[in-house]
Amino acid sequence: MATHKLLLLPGDGIGPEIMVEVKKIIAWLNTQGKETFETDEGLVGGAAYDAHGQAISEEDMAKAMDADAVIFGAVGGPKWDAVPYEVRPEAGLLRLRKDMELFANLRPAICYPALADASSLRKDVIEGLDILIVRELTGGVYFGEPKEIKDLGNGQKRGIDTQVYDTYEIERIAKAAFELARTRGGRVTSMEKRNVMKSGVLWNEVVTQTHKAGYEDVQLDHMLADAGGMQLVRWPKQFDVIVTDNLFGDMLSDVAAMLTGSLGMLPSASLGAPDPKTGRRKAMYEPVHGSAPDIAGTGAANPIAMIASFAMALRYSFELVAEADLVEKAIANTLDKGLRTRDISAEGDTVISTAEMGDAILAEL
Amino acid sequence: MATHKLLLLPGDGIGPEIMVEVKKIIAWLNTQGKETFETDEGLVGGAAYDAHGQAISEEDMAKAMDADAVIFGAVGGPKWDAVPYEVRPEAGLLRLRKDMELFANLRPAICYPALADASSLRKDVIEGLDILIVRELTGGVYFGEPKEIKDLGNGQKRGIDTQVYDTYEIERIAKAAFELARTRGGRVTSMEKRNVMKSGVLWNEVVTQTHKAGYEDVQLDHMLADAGGMQLVRWPKQFDVIVTDNLFGDMLSDVAAMLTGSLGMLPSASLGAPDPKTGRRKAMYEPVHGSAPDIAGTGAANPIAMIASFAMALRYSFELVAEADLVEKAIANTLDKGLRTRDISAEGDTVISTAEMGDAILAEL
């Protein structure tokens, strides 16, 4: 019986509340007599800043590096708006991504049938939607140097960020996208702005080469990122897998998430490269939504994205495919029964709390 | 009777066809005995590359600098996919923007009532939509240096682009946004990613300061650009004026345009600073849509965005507000009559050609 080490990093806002619901699922799995999950817990974001003056402590970073998977809640909130840039809540998240080398961020945008009416899009446009955005997560303008504000004198300052991509970074994310496409619809659309960015020219070139070198069974298309944003709104079902850089991936995956009307429902996985010796890959799982400080503590938070993120951990880190399917099915069943947290409720629905939603999913298991 | 010098740059793809329809409007205005428009014509984009090996010739650049307004069609197409980066069709557009210092790009996203059904969004979400995106157009990652691909040896290359903003660049676009908001709903939402970008930190700071220094009658909100993309999809009517940088503006204005279901209908204006002596500001007007090479020459192109862009020229460059209103009203009336080009037609509509649409609008005048 394998034992898996999980590090839970609930973070800020609704993070801790939704993490409680994941713990229920973990406890249940531990009673099934198949695999054992050992959990440890740490602080990240504003919570870590309040405790240590840093967005994540060295000790918690070491735990994250050592864990089989990190389960991450959410960070940030107006409370920390004025803290220095280097220790702002997001710095903890970015350090985890960078130090763990989690270069591949998988963001499925699916439309839960029970929720098709919650979308601002016409039902026919989003019903049955199932696309996967593969976002590069450790490069680009998020991390490139120089990244600074210079004082130019006479009242002028200059803000600088640098978008940088090397061949190997593009190649590995392209491979990840092609391999994922093989398990799905077999199509990849690569998005960049090669008409204005040199990194976009290189991106396009390397994705094309990688495709030729062993992935020609997958269909590859290229689209400018701005046109991609448009096409996501116009007819999102035209896509299967979208591969794009860190910043475009941030924008496009948020747009895609909102299309589904299921923002509080969408999980993500951030994966590193397999260790050459053990085959194990570092991984972190987090909901696509943020820390929603406005509703923290009110019991209104939707724990589904967090629980679905844990299901992705079962699938991608522990190859517990049956268990992942089970959890995802339990979520869908709960929704089919008409149970709704406030964010996904329509007039006339019975609205339940975070804990009630967690319990309902558990009951389905 | 004033005489105004227009430089027409039809460009590639459907550009020349839709420009023909604008010329009809110009000819009509010249018969009204109020103001006279003198037109000259030049080449830009692939058309200029084919003629001169450059995306715009020095001669045409000089004409653009000298014109009272440039009316721009569209550039680009697969024909020029392999031309060197420096002379690709888009380089002509970017040079016009940069050399004319057209820092303020106004992109209205309005939903024409007659077309609310053409949107992929629910009718209640977009009916009556009227927002204005004010995009910074001469700075940021489009123009920052270094911008290059380096060969690192051993098969690795590095693509680099640089996002740079100086205080004065942010200040002038913020002022433009506040002043435009005063003529509309009185609200500005500024979007950046200050949680990951230093240029975003500076952007936020300068917009806030500019607001305090004389624009406090306008309501100012800040939103992260990824959240902004989401909110545009969720409930676009929450916005009045959005001000953002060059790259975010590119993405967000395209998403906003597609929301309306009226992409082939949306105009834009790119404005420089008023000349300290003459008060005249350099300006270029262009449709938001691209060159659509796939339908070029088929008579299927919708000339409305191009004609509406010319209406913006009447409004912003020549203060011919009544004439601008007249042209916009003629467009709306034509639509109300049920006349549709293919892109905006639904089943059962009578589909008319580019020229027929131009003539119908002219007939309304």
Ligand SMILES: CC(C)[C@H](C(=O)O)[C@@H](O)C(=O)O
């Ligand atoms: C919180 C923020 C730093 C982060 C990002 O920009 O990557 C978030 O928006 C996301 O998409 O995970």
Ligand SMILES: CC(C)[C@H](C(=O)O)[C@@H](O)C(=O)O
């Ligand atoms: C054609 C291209 C260079 C341009 C841009 O990226 O600015 C276009 O997308 C636009 O939005 O005007």
